[in-house]
Amino acid sequence: MQIRTARTDDAETIAAAEAETQRTPGLLVAWPGEIPVEEYRSKIAKLATDGRYIVAEENGALVGHAFLDPMPMHANAHVFRLTIVAHPSHPGHGTGTALLRDLLDWAQHDPRVGKVELKVRAGNLRAQKLYRRMGFVEEARFRQRVRRFDGAFEDDLGMAWFPVR
Numbered sequence: 001m002q003i004r005t006a007r008t009d010d011a012e013t014i015a016a017a018e019a020e021t022q023r024t025p026g027l028l029v030a031w032p033g034e035i036p037v038e039e040y041r042s043k044i045a046k047l048a049t050d051g052r053y054i055v056a057e058e059n060g061a062l063v064g065h066a067f068l069d070p071m072p073m074h075a076n077a078h079v080f081r082l083t084i085v086a087h088p089s090h091p092g093h094g095t096g097t098a099l100l101r102d103l104l105d106w107a108q109h110d111p112r113v114g115k116v117e118l119k120v121r122a123g124n125l126r127a128q129k130l131y132r133r134m135g136f137v138e139e140a141r142f143r144q145r146v147r148r149f150d151g152a153f154e155d156d157l158g159m160a161w162f163p164v165r
């Protein structure tokens, strides 16, 4: 598996993989197909300078993507929010680990990063296991913060990771 920086022409594959993932409630926040492809394209372009957007490739196919996106105000621009998806069309072990390892290594060495933050559904134990193993700690529980497209409400957990310098 290889990790490389995302290109804007990856946007359609990434959008399709997220739309497929969104069909399983309790994983990603967006409802199926809610985010237009153009938003993926502009996020990739923005993070080429402002953060980091990467993809995992296996035999020429995209098998996952992940990014760190800084918060918009000066006061919290040191806080980078994490999104990570191992593509459901290529199930296998280790994609999430490889993506997150790359991003945290980048975060450790980029002086703009003071904190990495994420929110994860309380029921998404697979993602939580990955985050804990990579050094994230739970900071908060946001009760009934997410209304899933199947109608159920779910709690969100706030987790964070700090560079050690």
Ligand SMILES: CC(C)(COP(=O)(O)OP(=O)(O)OC[C@H]1O[C@@H](n2cnc3c(N)ncnc32)[C@H](O)[C@@H]1OP(=O)(O)O)[C@@H](O)C(=O)NCCC(=O)NCCS
Binding pocket: 021, 027, 028, 084, 085, 086, 087, 092, 093, 094, 095, 096, 097, 098, 118, 119, 120, 121, 124, 125, 126, 127, 129, 130, 133
């Ligand atoms: C979360 C996600 C990125 C993890 O990627 P991955 O490629 O599955 O991760 P890895 O294989 O590197 O590691 C996952 C760990 O969870 C474990 N795991 C697998 N299924 C599990 C389950 N049902 N419950 C708990 N842990 C599970 C794996 O065994 C592995 O742990 P180990 O290395 O100690 O054995 C991936 O599952 C995914 O994209 N899910 C859908 C989108 C999503 O939930 N994104 C995060 C939103 S906050």
